[in-house]
Amino acid sequence: MTKFDMGAAWDDAVQLLRSHSGLTGTIAAVFLFLPALAVAWFGPVPIEPPSGATVDQIMATFRENIRQMVPGSLVVALFTIAGTLAILRLWLSRTGTSVGEALSFALTLFPTLLVAHLLAGIMLALGFILLIVPGLYLVGRLALIAPAVADRRIRNPMAAIGESWRLTQGNAWSIFFFLFLVALVFGIASVILGSLVGIVGGTGAGIGRILSGLVEAGFGAVASFVSIAVSAAAYRQLAVRRSELFE
Template identity: 65%
Template sequence: MVKFDMGAAWDDTLQLLKSHTALVGTIAGVFLFLPTLAVAWFGPVPIEPPAGADINQVMEGFRESFRQMIPGQIAIALCTLIGTAAILRLWLSRTGTSVGEALTFGFMLFPTMLAIQILCGFAIGFGFILLIIPGLYLLGRLALVAPAVADRSLYNPFEAIRTSWDLTRENGWAIFFFLFLVGLVIVIAALIVGGVVSVIAGSGPGLGRILGGFVEAAFGAAGSLVSIAVSAAAYRQLTLRTSSDVFQ
């Protein structure tokens, strides 16, 4: 059984991020950055509780804000699925792939990616209900589903999930901690930059919302792109191949 090496995976992640930069940047800009920016600029504004509001009023405002955000977040998630499949296809393809071919692949695999997202979401959510730890473990075991779909053109979501489960055997926790550490760095950086922008431009309508939305979209796209590269690097490392069937 191949043991997961975080250092090697990070080196490969950087290599992936440097490859096909123009093509990947085009797809990431359209499917990862612009949808988030559109929602941030034109979507509903979070409801601020009135001065002196009690806990019930605060919670009611939170629930209403969350309800208003759902359509926009669904749209972002659906665009991200297409962009993820297309970017992974570019990175994992053994032959030259154009943006058009990658996007065609992403649209064709969209139903499969959506089914996988729902199935994995239910599984991980149920794992979190069972005292959180099983959910964290499942995050690691299911991290390679999307790369498996992109590499092997798997249209059966259950086969894709089984492939990730087989590849991550005895490496689930290592992959989870790798994803967690990378994600933590991105979140901290986003909070710092977002806080600075909020102090300089404010958080109200006008310039504050424009700059805040741009920062949110930029870090959202960058975070998604790094997460995709991390999963692809882990997949490349744990996929056993012959000398005539390797990633270049």
């Protein structure tokens, strides 16, 4: 059984981040940063519950905020899927792919990855309903869907899920903890940075919203960019160790 090496995967992720940095950075800016910034600046302002609000009022405010967030979050998610495919194609292709070719590829395979993510989301939701642990396990098993689609031009969403499932066999928990550690670092940094921005610019409209939106979108784009590199590195390690050729 192939053993996943977190240290080697992180080293490879760093190398990927340095590879095609100008091209992948531009794609990340357009597809990961700008949509999030637009939503942060021009999207609905979160509603605050009234002073002394009851539990019902707090829950009603929470539901309304969720309802307002859904359209913008969907737009950001769709752009993220397209950007992820283009970036992965640049990193995983062995044929000197240009930005135009990577974007064309992303548009072509976009429906596949979208449906695969929807199906994976349903699987994860069911897993977390079953006392959380199965959901955490599934995070590791489904982590390589996007790299598999980008590298192998998989057009069948179920085949993409199956490929991730096959490559992660015996390494689900190692991959989960790898992703968890990366997410934990960014989560802690996000809380600290958000607090500092709140102190400097405040939390109200005007300069506070502009500054917080800029920092939130920028930090989110960087976190997504690193996460894409991490998944690509894990994929490259497991695919190569199984003596498989990239396309």
